[in-house]
Amino acid sequence: MSEEADAVVAGEPPGKRVRADAQRNTDALLTAAAEVFAASGVDAPVRQITAKAGVGAGTLYRHFPQRSDLIAAVYRHEVDACADAAPALAAEHDPLEALTRWLWRFTGFIGTKHGLSTALHSGDPAYAGLPAYFQQRFVPVLRDLLDAAAEAGEVRADVDPYDLLRATANLTRPAQDDQGYTRRMVTLLIDGLRYGARK
Amino acid sequence: MSEEADAVVAGEPPGKRVRADAQRNTDALLTAAAEVFAASGVDAPVRQITAKAGVGAGTLYRHFPQRSDLIAAVYRHEVDACADAAPALAAEHDPLEALTRWLWRFTGFIGTKHGLSTALHSGDPAYAGLPAYFQQRFVPVLRDLLDAAAEAGEVRADVDPYDLLRATANLTRPAQDDQGYTRRMVTLLIDGLRYGARK
DNA sequence: TTGCTAAACGGAACACTGTTCCGTATTGTC
DNA sequence: GACAATACGGAACAGTGTTCCGTTTAGCAA
Numbered sequence: 001m002s003e004e005a006d007a008v009v010a011g012e013p014p015g016k017r018v019r020a021d022a023q024r025n026t027d028a029l030l031t032a033a034a035e036v037f038a039a040s041g042v043d044a045p046v047r048q049i050t051a052k053a054g055v056g057a058g059t060l061y062r063h064f065p066q067r068s069d070l071i072a073a074v075y076r077h078e079v080d081a082c083a084d085a086a087p088a089l090a091a092e093h094d095p096l097e098a099l100t101r102w103l104w105r106f107t108g109f110i111g112t113k114h115g116l117s118t119a120l121h122s123g124d125p126a127y128a129g130l131p132a133y134f135q136q137r138f139v140p141v142l143r144d145l146l147d148a149a150a151e152a153g154e155v156r157a158d159v160d161p162y163d164l165l166r167a168t169a170n171l172t173r174p175a176q177d178d179q180g181y182t183r184r185m186v187t188l189l190i191d192g193l194r195y196g197a198r199k
Numbered sequence: 200m201s202e203e204a205d206a207v208v209a210g211e212p213p214g215k216r217v218r219a220d221a222q223r224n225t226d227a228l229l230t231a232a233a234e235v236f237a238a239s240g241v242d243a244p245v246r247q248i249t250a251k252a253g254v255g256a257g258t259l260y261r262h263f264p265q266r267s268d269l270i271a272a273v274y275r276h277e278v279d280a281c282a283d284a285a286p287a288l289a290a291e292h293d294p295l296e297a298l299t300r301w302l303w304r305f306t307g308f309i310g311t312k313h314g315l316s317t318a319l320h321s322g323d324p325a326y327a328g329l330p331a332y333f334q335q336r337f338v339p340v341l342r343d344l345l346d347a348a349a350e351a352g353e354v355r356a357d358v359d360p361y362d363l364l365r366a367t368a369n370l371t372r373p374a375q376d377d378q379g380y381t382r383r384m385v386t387l388l389i390d391g392l393r394y395g396a397r398k
Numbered sequence: 399t400t401g402c403t404a405a406a407c408g409g410a411a412c413a414c415t416g417t418t419c420c421g422t423a424t425t426g427t428c
Numbered sequence: 429g430a431c432a433a434t435a436c437g438g439a440a441c442a443g444t445g446t447t448c449c450g451t452t453t454a455g456c457a458a
Contacts, residue, residue: 019454022406046445056408061446118317218425221435245416255437260417400458407452415444423436428429 026063028053033074038112042071042119068126071119075130082109083137086145095149100190102145106138106165107172107182138165146193155193164189225262227252232273237311241270241318267325270318274329281308282336285344294348299389301344305337305364306371306381337364345392354392363388 032053036044046067050060064070085105089098120127142161150157171185231252235243245266249259263269284304288297319326341360349356370384 017455019405021454025407045443047443050408057410057446058408058448059406062406067445216426218434220424224436244414246414249437256417257419257438258436261435266416402457403455405452405454408450410448412447413445416442418441419439421437423434425434426432428431 022063025053025055025059028055029060029063029070030074030077033070034078037071037074037116042116066124066126068119068124071116072126072130075116076133078109078112079134079137082106083141086141090145090148094154095145095152096154096190096194099145099149099155100187102142103164103168103186103190104183106168107186110169110172111182135162135165149193155190156196159193164193221262224252224254224258227254228259228262228269229273229276232269233277236270236273236315241315265323265325267318267323270315271325271329274315275332277308277311278333278336281305282340285340289344289347293353294344294351295353295389295393298344298348298354299386301341302367302385302389303382305367306385309368309371310381334361334364348392354389355395358392363392 029049033049036049036052040048046057046060049070050057053060060070064073082105086098086102089101089105092098093101120130139161142165146155146159146161146164147157149155167189168186171189172182228248232248235248235251239247245256245259248269249256252259259269263272281304285297285301288300288304291297292300319329338360341364345354345358345360345363346356348354366388367385370388371381
């Protein structure tokens with residue numbers, strides 16, 4: 001799900017192959033937009049994005065007719081990247097460490113979302129499915145991490161993944177520019193989880 | 200406090216009299232901006248405001264060098280208007296009715312604040328004093344209304360005005376375009392206040 | 399390999415912003 | 429009524445988002 005290019009409308013059954021240059025440019029735009037959004041927020045000038053992607057304005061508008069399409073695509077892309085990081089962490093570290101590291105990773109994701117929450121509430125239909133997507137991708141991932149840690153006796157077993165997700169996101173918002181603070185708070189949260197574990 | 204024009208920086212002890220035309224234009228701009236902001240949000244085009252005020256762009260920028268100055272001035276103006284409405288209501292109606300009507304009036308104030316809350320969190324120093332001003336003007340007003348209603352035995356006496364203010368504002372936000380909903384909810388809130396009153 | 403066509407490209411051009419500047423008009427005073 | 433000082437308005441500038449179309453390229457077939 002996280003692989004393959006995000007097509008404009010994300011679904012064209014007729015086997016029309018996507019041209020290689022089109023694919024390349026879509027990717028370049030997504031990457032460039034992600035960087036620019038992180039640095040300057042989602043209201044950053046379009047030309048800044050096209051310049052960084054080495055692409056003309058026309059190209060951007062062909063792939064993403066509305067600005068909101070680009071934003072939504074970038075968001076999906078980053079949700080995927082963050083969610084997909086979990087299995088690797090779970091394989092490399094013991095359950096508690098994997099959980100901790102993934103939550104840190106998640107705070108990084110949230111921290112780059114300047115102005116996105118505002119855009120999300122703008123009523124633009126392009127964003128309609130985004131919160132659901134967010135939940136749909138992250139909740140199972142976090143549930144797995146939590147279950148593994150609980151099974152290892154590292155944390156309590158009665159924590160709802162969605163609650164923890166929201167709590168972490170809220171913890172991060174006021175201090176998106178202070179890594180240290182966020183880490184301390186997330187660590188505290190995890191210490192809270194450990195309280196009452198059987199180990 | 201609600202009278203007299205909001206000077207640019209709101210305080211020039213040296214008795215430099217303000218020219219009558221300047222005063223007139225400042226007022227016209229404030230009125231026009233309030234209408235435009237209510238209709239199109241605080242990001243509405245400047246020319247729309249100057250046109251409605253029958254004024255040139257230069258005039259706007261002389262009185263309000265930063266856009267945020269205009270927004271802040273409009274906001275103060277409306278806070279004043281809303282707060283000043285209370286004494287009249289208290290004189291015309293019995294305490295409970297006055298309280299109810301003023302809260303409705305207050306929801307009207309909140310409902311027109313499209314995008315203002317976003318602007319407020321932008322970190323612009325021009326907005327720094329606004330939340331405090333909000334509280335400073337509204338809390339005493341609401342406290343008086345509550346006290347009067349409590350003294351008449353219409354509502355409980357243990358409600359914090361600031362809490363009620365926040366609750367009402369939060370109640371209103373999700374349905375700024377549905378008068379009916381907001382009124383029902385505010386009425387419910389007031390019924391809650393009445394519960395346990397001595398009458 | 400070469401030729402051909404549909405697809406995609408890029409950037410100039412357009413429309414619409416916020417903001418500045420300055421010649422002109424108005425106000426208040428002597 | 430004359431004259432500074434002040435304020436006015438709108439043209440001009442700079443920086444956006446978006447469209448358009450002549451040019452280039454990828455992919456395919458001979």
